[in-house]
Amino acid sequence: MSDFEHDHTRWLDGQMSETERRKFEASLDAAALEEGVAWRALREAMVRRAGEIETPSPDFFNAGILREIERKVRLPRAEPKRWFSLAWAGAGCLATAALLSAVCLPGAFRPRSEADFVSQVVSARAANPAISAYAFQAPDHRGAVIWMEGTDYIPGDERVR
Amino acid sequence: MDEEEPTDEELVRRSKLGNTRAFDELVTRHRRRIFALVYQMLGSADEAMDVAQEVFIRAWQSLEGFDGRHAFSTWLHRIATNRAIDICRMRARRPQGEWGETPDGIDAASRTTPSTPERPGDSIDRAEVQRRIDEALATLSPDHRAVLVLREIEDLSYEEIAERVGCSHGTVMSRLFHARRKMQLELRDFYERL
Numbered sequence: 001m002s003d004f005e006h007d008h009t010r011w012l013d014g015q016m017s018e019t020e021r022r023k024f025e026a027s028l029d030a031a032a033l034e035e036g037v038a039w040r041a042l043r044e045a046m047v048r049r050a051g052e053i054e055t056p057s058p059d060f061f062n063a064g065i066l067r068e069i070e071r072k073v074r075l076p077r078a079e080p081k082r083w084f085s086l087a088w089a090g091a092g093c094l095a096t097a098a099l100l101s102a103v104c105l106p107g108a109f110r111p112r113s114e115a116d117f118v119s120q121v122v123s124a125r126a127a128n129p130a131i132s133a134y135a136f137q138a139p140d141h142r143g144a145v146i147w148m149e150g151t152d153y154i155p156g157d158e159r160v161r
Numbered sequence: 162m163d164e165e166e167p168t169d170e171e172l173v174r175r176s177k178l179g180n181t182r183a184f185d186e187l188v189t190r191h192r193r194r195i196f197a198l199v200y201q202m203l204g205s206a207d208e209a210m211d212v213a214q215e216v217f218i219r220a221w222q223s224l225e226g227f228d229g230r231h232a233f234s235t236w237l238h239r240i241a242t243n244r245a246i247d248i249c250r251m252r253a254r255r256p257q258g259e260w261g262e263t264p265d266g267i268d269a270a271s272r273t274t275p276s277t278p279e280r281p282g283d284s285i286d287r288a289e290v291q292r293r294i295d296e297a298l299a300t301l302s303p304d305h306r307a308v309l310v311l312r313e314i315e316d317l318s319y320e321e322i323a324e325r326v327g328c329s330h331g332t333v334m335s336r337l338f339h340a341r342r343k344m345q346l347e348l349r350d351f352y353e354r355l
Contacts, residue, residue, distance in 0.1 A: 005338040005339075006338075008338060009337050012341065013312070035345065038345065039345065045290055046314060047313065047314055048290075049290065049291050049295075050197050050201060050314045051197075053193070053197035053200055053201070056210060061188075061214060062185055062189060062192070065217045065218055065221075066181055066184075066185055069181055069221050070181065072218075072221075072222070073181075
């Protein structure tokens with residue numbers, strides 16, 4: 001931006017001190033001074049114009065806003081209700097399933113002792129003390145799972161000793 | 162006895178409690194100014210209608226964050242200005258540099274005084290003035306229009322405009338200079354008769 005543009009802008013906005021204004025106006029010719037006067041008239045017309053702008057269909061304007069607000073107000077309230085209903089439905093299903101299992105599968109809820117399915121690994125050795133191991137053995141001894149915690153990722157094809 | 166009209170602050174307080182009637186009253190009080198601002202910045206009545214409504218909806222959603230340090234009208238005005246500027250930016254077809262933003266075909270040193278002398282008794286119809294001002298504003302680039310409206314109509318300082326628009330103080334002044342030139346050129350056939 002040139003100095004002229006800068007000064008001209010400040011001049012039109014009345015941002016110059018009296019001394020600055022006199023000096024700047026002295027550097028302008030008559031036509032440029034006229035422009036300043038004309039701009040001030042145009043500015044007044046613009047401000048008048050802005051004051052005359054009316055909102056078209058004001059009732060429609062308000063109604064549109066309220067409709068949207070009410071829609072937004074309803075949404076958050078509807079959310080917890082839906083989740084609440086889903087939670088109750090889920091709990092009901094679980095209770096029914098448990099009841100059916102208890103009736104149809106006698107013994108399914110027979111309390112088992114830990115010894116029925118857990119064997120402790122007593123000789124696990126690892127450099128990292130955070131690693132621990134457990135063995136889960138099926139009661140009929142047809143299978144066992146060794147569960148290790150604290151290890152890094154081990155690829156599926158890695159041989160574990 | 163006449164019931165005293167509630168202040169904006171009181172209406173805001175009620176609105177925060179979920180009273181949509183109170184908020185409706187706030188909309189009624191401020192819609193004209195917000196619509197006028199957005200309309201002058203965007204240049205389209207239809208778009209301004211949508212955006213002004215959106216401004217109020219955003220205000221409703223953000224009411225909890227309104228701490229009352231400034232007047233509600235100032236806060237609302239800021240939301241409207243920011244939204245209109247965002248839209249202006251989205252619309253901008255080509256980027257403009259920070260400096261030397263001389264719009265196409267305008268010589269910064271050009272004369273903008275009317276080429277035809279004023280005719281005695283010449284009067285301009287108010288509707289014609291409105292139409293010509295709107296048309297002239299519409300010829301400005303979105304950036305120039307935003308700065309001009311904020312300065313001339315909303316009476317914001319250069320610093321406030323720079324902060325709202327997100328550019329430097331110098332850029333604001335440069336845009337103002339060229340926007341004014343362009344307006345004067347567009348309206349040179351009649352602006353001295355205003």
